[in-house]
Amino acid sequence: MRACSQVQVMDDDFSSRRESPPPPHVVGVSLCDSAPLLWRVEDLRSVRAQGLVGALLGSLPRTPRQNGRLGRPLLLLPEEERLLRERQTAAALPARRQDGGGAELVVQVEQQQEEEQQRSYEEQSILALEDRKSALLRAMTSSHSGGPGSGTGTEASDEALRGRLEDLDRSFTFPQSALAVQLSTARAGLSYCPEARAFLQADWPIREQHDRSWDARYQVFRDLRGRGFYLTSAGKFGGDFLVYPGDPLRFHAHFIAICSSLDESVCVLDVLSAARLGSNVKKTVLLCSPGTDGRILYTSLQWSGMV
Amino acid sequence: MRRILSVLFSCRGNLVKATWLQSEQIVELQSPAGKFWQTMGFSANGKQNLLPEEALYLMECGNLQVFYQNLPLSIQDGYEKFLSSSTVSLQQYQVFAHLKRLGYVVHRFDPSLEPSSYARQLNLPQSRDRAVKQLKRKRSASPTATSSHTEVQETPTADRMEEDECGRDGEEDKKPPESPLTASAGTAAASSDEGGGRTWWMTDDLGERSDHKPASGRSRWHFSSIPFPDLGSRGSSSSCLVPPDSSLLPGSVAVGVCDIAPWRRRINLREVKMSSKERRREEDKRRRRWDINRDREVRRCRNWAEYRELLARREGRPKGRPAHLWNREVTPLHDPRQPIPTKELLDKLSVIKSTHLLEEASSIKGSDEWRICFNVYQPDTVADFKKSNPGKPYSRMCVCSFDGPVPDLRAIKLLTYQSGDVPVVLAVVDHGDISFYTFKDFHLPTDVFS
Numbered sequence: 001m002r003a004c005s006q007v008q009v010m011d012d013d014f015s016s017r018r019e020s021p022p023p024p025h026v027v028g029v030s031l032c033d034s035a036p037l038l039w040r041v042e043d044l045r046s047v048r049a050q051g052l053v054g055a056l057l058g059s060l061p062r063t064p065r066q067n068g069r070l071g072r073p074l075l076l077l078p079e080e081e082r083l084l085r086e087r088q089t090a091a092a093l094p095a096r097r098q099d100g101g102g103a104e105l106v107v108q109v110e111q112q113q114e115e116e117q118q119r120s121y122e123e124q125s126i127l128a129l130e131d132r133k134s135a136l137l138r139a140m141t142s143s144h145s146g147g148p149g150s151g152t153g154t155e156a157s158d159e160a161l162r163g164r165l166e167d168l169d170r171s172f173t174f175p176q177s178a179l180a181v182q183l184s185t186a187r188a189g190l191s192y193c194p195e196a197r198a199f200l201q202a203d204w205p206i207r208e209q210h211d212r213s214w215d216a217r218y219q220v221f222r223d224l225r226g227r228g229f230y231l232t233s234a235g236k237f238g239g240d241f242l243v244y245p246g247d248p249l250r251f252h253a254h255f256i257a258i259c260s261s262l263d264e265s266v267c268v269l270d271v272l273s274a275a276r277l278g279s280n281v282k283k284t285v286l287l288c289s290p291g292t293d294g295r296i297l298y299t300s301l302q303w304s305g306m307v
Numbered sequence: 308m309r310r311i312l313s314v315l316f317s318c319r320g321n322l323v324k325a326t327w328l329q330s331e332q333i334v335e336l337q338s339p340a341g342k343f344w345q346t347m348g349f350s351a352n353g354k355q356n357l358l359p360e361e362a363l364y365l366m367e368c369g370n371l372q373v374f375y376q377n378l379p380l381s382i383q384d385g386y387e388k389f390l391s392s393s394t395v396s397l398q399q400y401q402v403f404a405h406l407k408r409l410g411y412v413v414h415r416f417d418p419s420l421e422p423s424s425y426a427r428q429l430n431l432p433q434s435r436d437r438a439v440k441q442l443k444r445k446r447s448a449s450p451t452a453t454s455s456h457t458e459v460q461e462t463p464t465a466d467r468m469e470e471d472e473c474g475r476d477g478e479e480d481k482k483p484p485e486s487p488l489t490a491s492a493g494t495a496a497a498s499s500d501e502g503g504g505r506t507w508w509m510t511d512d513l514g515e516r517s518d519h520k521p522a523s524g525r526s527r528w529h530f531s532s533i534p535f536p537d538l539g540s541r542g543s544s545s546s547c548l549v550p551p552d553s554s555l556l557p558g559s560v561a562v563g564v565c566d567i568a569p570w571r572r573r574i575n576l577r578e579v580k581m582s583s584k585e586r587r588r589e590e591d592k593r594r595r596r597w598d599i600n601r602d603r604e605v606r607r608c609r610n611w612a613e614y615r616e617l618l619a620r621r622e623g624r625p626k627g628r629p630a631h632l633w634n635r636e637v638t639p640l641h642d643p644r645q646p647i648p649t650k651e652l653l654d655k656l657s658v659i660k661s662t663h664l665l666e667e668a669s670s671i672k673g674s675d676e677w678r679i680c681f682n683v684y685q686p687d688t689v690a691d692f693k694k695s696n697p698g699k700p701y702s703r704m705c706v707c708s709f710d711g712p713v714p715d716l717r718a719i720k721l722l723t724y725q726s727g728d729v730p731v732v733l734a735v736v737d738h739g740d741i742s743f744y745t746f747k748d749f750h751l752p753t754d755v756f757s
Contacts, residue, residue, distance in 0.1 A: 032386045033397040039383045055739025057401060058382065059367035061315035065408050073386065075739055110377055177320030183369060184381040185315060235709035235737030 028093040036081045037073040039186035044074050051225060052080045053232050053248055072185050077233060079221035125174030133165060217259045219290040238277050257286045279303035317369040327375040332394050334362035334373055346412045346692055359389035360403050398736040399680050399706045405741050410686035416679045416703060664748045668724035677718040679703045679725055702732045709737045719746050
């Protein structure tokens with residue numbers, strides 16, 4: 001944010017020569033069961049560019065029956081959502097309207113859909129016909145090349161080929177059942193302009209009240225993100241965040257961050273179990289607490305032998 | 308990133324069309340269902356329907372296109388419409404989809420369809436009508452635990468009765484011996500009036516002729532009135548067996564005199580040739596043998612229990628119990644002179660009593676926080692899976708998250724009790740990662756070789 005405003009200040013001097021940079025992309029967050037989800041591809045790209053990882057929840061369209069790689073929607077951590085809101089790069093998408101926006105709108109949308117389908121059908125039938133022709137050509141030429149004939153034989157076979165292609169043109173029909181239909185993942189429509197952004201911002205639904213532990217987590221998250229680390233959730237490792245030195249797709253996590261406030265007393269057994277877990281998975285445990293002066297204090301635990 | 312950008316296409320021929328019924332919160336199919344109908348969906352009002360989570364999963368796989376108000380729903384619309392607190396939450400749907408993608412068959416858990424513990428005890432066959440039609444089921448004829456127990460109890464008494472009539476139900480050829488009661492018909496027959504029968508039991512007062520129920524109190528067998536034919540003794544005088552009392556025989560069976568001469572011919576009545584040493588040994592044994600029946604006190608014992616008491620009394624008399632141990636308020640846990648198996652002694656010593664998971668679980672009231680969401684069936688049963696009779700599930704799922712509390716013992720008992728004998732698995736959702744945990748009952752082994 002600070003970088004943007006600096007550039008703008010400069011722009012006042014050089015406005016004649018340079019255009020103002022485009023406003024940062026605002027992602028549309030839609031709430032499902034009070035969980036923040038991102039559906040649109042450009043939103044996902046923008047969020048990843050900002051260094052926020054999130055978690056994919058849905059089936060991958062190309063290979064839906066596996067759990068190794070998942071597809072959209074992207075679920076945001078509450079800290080990620082709050083960070084986006086503070087940077088003013090996120091806005092709540094309104095839910096799909098129940099009444100469909102009035103009868104005329106419904107009819108209009110239906111008509112659009114039908115036209116689109118018809119267009120898609122025509123395109124696909126043309127492509128299918130070309131496909132069949134090329135397949136036929138391949139079959140004929142391969143059988144012909146294997147044959148013994150040469151000069152005189154080719155004319156006859158060319159005639160036959162042309163005849164068959166013409167037959168295909170006449171009799172080919174592309175059945176409706178073979179039509180490929182796209183099932184859209186994200187809800188289509190709703191490209192909004194900046195004015196709408198302000199409107200949407202005000203509409204952000206207030207969810208659960210945040211307590212102090214949540215605040216501590218957010219401070220730690222923001223600080224670590226600011227230092228360039230990528231963070232994901234670490235419930236499986238008994239911590240609050242997994243800290244990666246770069247994109248999680250390219251690196252293993254280096255730290256397990258456990259957040260607590262400074263005045264909270266920690267049981268020694270908890271520290272011991274955290275250290276044990278961290279050493280077993282070859283990660284360093286970070287105990288993080290927001291200090292009084294706005295800085296975060298980090299303590300790392302590493303298993304070492306007796307000295 | 309490129310893979311995430313992939314878009315879902317499906318052939319229209321394979322696409323099943325359906326509509327979302329907002330008021331009933333279910334999806335109604337408009338075209339015939341495909342292969343998924345074998346494990347998902349239900350019939351209602353003559354149409355095929357799907358639950359919202361099933362429909363959403365099929366939409367993500369590209370097998371289903373759901374319309375609402377004549378417009379197709381995108382997957383985003385599906386998530387926002389189908390997942391709510393009244394149907395299935397997002398976390399529960401995550402677990403559902405995860406398991407479905409692995410191939411399991413997942414159904415919603417309905418506590419009312421589970422048999423109660425009483426019904427399970429009676430081993431009633433379970434009927435389940437997820438679909439409208441009911442299937443006939445073979446009634447299982449297995450007895451309950453209690454009835455088999457009584458059967459076992461009855462057989463010893465029956466055996467005992469049969470032992471007395473040794474010749475009666477033995478080999479078919481052997482004729483039954485002379486009925487003991489014909490000899491002492493007077494005493495025995497008159498002393499009991501059960502069903503007009505006779506008994507070998509004597510009452511305490513010998514010679515009393517009133518109807519006295521023999522089973523209660525102390526009764527003795529009239530040994531002198533139960534003769535057993537001794538075909539092997541060489542001094543046997545009779546050469547034939549007297550026919551039994553006709554009142555003891557069923558129906559119109561008539562039995563005549565039994566000639567035992569051919570039997571005796573078959574028995575080896577030759578004297579055993581023993582050497583002088585062996586003869587001397589036999590004599591010594593006979594001489595030294597102390598016939599226990601010569602002891603008057605033993606003769607006074609009427610049954611084994613009394614005999615053991617006599618033995619215990621005789622053993623206990625010489626050694627006294629140390630006064631400083633036994634004459635105070637705090638006495639030793641166990642008298643060392645009493646025999647006791649090691650296991651029982653260890654049980655006596657145990658200060659902490661072991662318990663099992665289901666103890667007092669029936670009294671726990673249900674809670675909203677912890678409840679079973681899904682029944683999970685194994686993937687290899689898909690070929691012959693019937694929705695109307697799915698059978699026992701492989702496990703049941705309870706969905707929670709790492710943000711929430713850890714289940715305490717009360718919650719675990721409640722879930723285990725609700726589930727019956729199917730293990731409960733806790734699916735913990737953590738922002739896209741799911742971990743599965745289960746609690747198992749465990750017994751500490753007791754190191755006893757008994």
